[in-house]
Amino acid sequence: MENIGINLPLLLAxxxxxxxxxxxxxxxxxxxxxxxLDQRQAKIREGMxxxxxxxxxxxxxxEQVREQLESARKEGQTMIxxxxxxxEKLKGExxxxxxxxxxxxxxxxxxxxKRQSDETINELRREFVDIxxxxxxxxxxxxxxxxxxxxxxxxxxxxxTTFGKN
Amino acid sequence: xxxLGCSTAILVWSCIILLVLFIIGLAIGPIGASILGTEAxxxxxxxxxxxxxxxxxxxxxxxxxITNTLIASWFTIIVLVGIFYACTRKMKLIPGxxxxxxxxxxxGLLNFVEEAAGKKRGRILFPAVATIFIYVITNxxxxxxxxxxxxxxxxxxxxxxxxxRGANTDINVPLxxxxxxxxxxxxxxxxxxxxxxxxSEFINVSQIGQGFKQFFKGKIRPAVTNIGLGFINLFVGMLxxxxxxxxxxxxxxxxxxxxxxxxxxxxxxxxxxxxxxTIPFYGLELLIGFIQALIFAGLTLAFGMAAITPAHxxxxxx
Numbered sequence: 001m002e003n004i005g006i007n008l009p010l011l012l013a014x015x016x017x018x019x020x021x022x023x024x025x026x027x028x029x030x031x032x033x034x035x036x037l038d039q040r041q042a043k044i045r046e047g048m049x050x051x052x053x054x055x056x057x058x059x060x061x062x063e064q065v066r067e068q069l070e071s072a073r074k075e076g077q078t079m080i081x082x083x084x085x086x087x088e089k090l091k092g093e094x095x096x097x098x099x100x101x102x103x104x105x106x107x108x109x110x111x112x113x114k115r116q117s118d119e120t121i122n123e124l125r126r127e128f129v130d131i132x133x134x135x136x137x138x139x140x141x142x143x144x145x146x147x148x149x150x151x152x153x154x155x156x157x158x159x160x161t162t163f164g165k166n
Numbered sequence: 167x168x169x170l171g172c173s174t175a176i177l178v179w180s181c182i183i184l185l186v187l188f189i190i191g192l193a194i195g196p197i198g199a200s201i202l203g204t205e206a207x208x209x210x211x212x213x214x215x216x217x218x219x220x221x222x223x224x225x226x227x228x229x230x231x232i233t234n235t236l237i238a239s240w241f242t243i244i245v246l247v248g249i250f251y252a253c254t255r256k257m258k259l260i261p262g263x264x265x266x267x268x269x270x271x272x273x274g275l276l277n278f279v280e281e282a283a284g285k286k287r288g289r290i291l292f293p294a295v296a297t298i299f300i301y302v303i304t305n306x307x308x309x310x311x312x313x314x315x316x317x318x319x320x321x322x323x324x325x326x327x328x329x330x331r332g333a334n335t336d337i338n339v340p341l342x343x344x345x346x347x348x349x350x351x352x353x354x355x356x357x358x359x360x361x362x363x364x365x366s367e368f369i370n371v372s373q374i375g376q377g378f379k380q381f382f383k384g385k386i387r388p389a390v391t392n393i394g395l396g397f398i399n400l401f402v403g404m405l406x407x408x409x410x411x412x413x414x415x416x417x418x419x420x421x422x423x424x425x426x427x428x429x430x431x432x433x434x435x436x437x438x439x440x441x442x443x444t445i446p447f448y449g450l451e452l453l454i455g456f457i458q459a460l461i462f463a464g465l466t467l468a469f470g471m472a473a474i475t476p477a478h479x480x481x482x483x484x
Contacts (some may be wrong), residue, residue, distance in 0.1 A: 014342035025250065032291075034292075
């Protein structure tokens, strides 16, 4: 053993050296470095989890937005349909009213026309009666009882379709 | 043509200079001298290397030898602690360069340990395995520094004693690491499965006891079987214990042999062909230093794993 140099005090010194190195490396290297590695790992994991969470939230939000858009579109469509219906109805109402008014106007115009034509006819008849009486007077040279004649002629005319009162 | 870091002219010139240095070294060294019959100038003449297996005593304090390997080992500790103190002084979540170095070392070793032992057990085994690796590799690499073996004092008998010598080349250093490795392995074994159970895995007398119990109850046949098997187990356990101690020796001589052989190789090459012929061998020494550190740490890890895994249990899946 002497030849290769095994020496008990020296061996003890080296053992102590190793223990010292073990302790010092533990203090200065392993503990801080492992702590930092663990911390970083935890941080990264946390970050990734958060990212995942945010991604999920974003997906949910997108879904919500899509749903809202969809419902809004539906609502809009129904509103359009409603308004179209309403418009249609209004149009129909307006048309009906217009027609009624027009009919009213037409009726009134017809009435007026009728009234005028009646008047004219009456006037014509009166004049005709007068003429007829005058003519008859001339023919028989005698003044007839005017009201009586008139009555007579009117009776005749009454039978006639053209000048008859309707 | 692949891009070089320098111009072709510089490459050619440096090759020529290296070749010339090599040839000069060959010529003035003992090989060239004996072939050519030339005599090197006296300032280049080398003393033939002498190999001293025990480390040399530089000084002696109250009977305690301060050897050059002890100084080298202190130097190793100072360098390591200094570097890693500087690296981990200000730990930040976003590491700087020095911190990255420390984390790289720790993470690499931690991965190495966890690969074999799993996450939970890895943390138990890690400090010792890592310390062994770092200590061995630093001892080996620092021994390649120029002032190792060259700077020294003249001893009492007029002999030259270097102040530094590669710590791994002193048998006491591998032996101390091997003893520490043994201590750690046994400590892990006792801690993880209980001291009594750990020891009883080697010295298992329960089967013999059971056999004797059966013998007195009159069941002769199972009693004989149990007693016989019990003694065989006891013998196997003894062998097991022996193997644990033999590990110390194999650890010691593997490292000591490799490192000492490496140093002697460098010494011889340096003597035979002076100047630059040693450079490739320095590269070889770097490789060997790394491999030896890895083997020492890896075997400690493997034995530690064997110790903390109870004999009748499947190893933990990583």
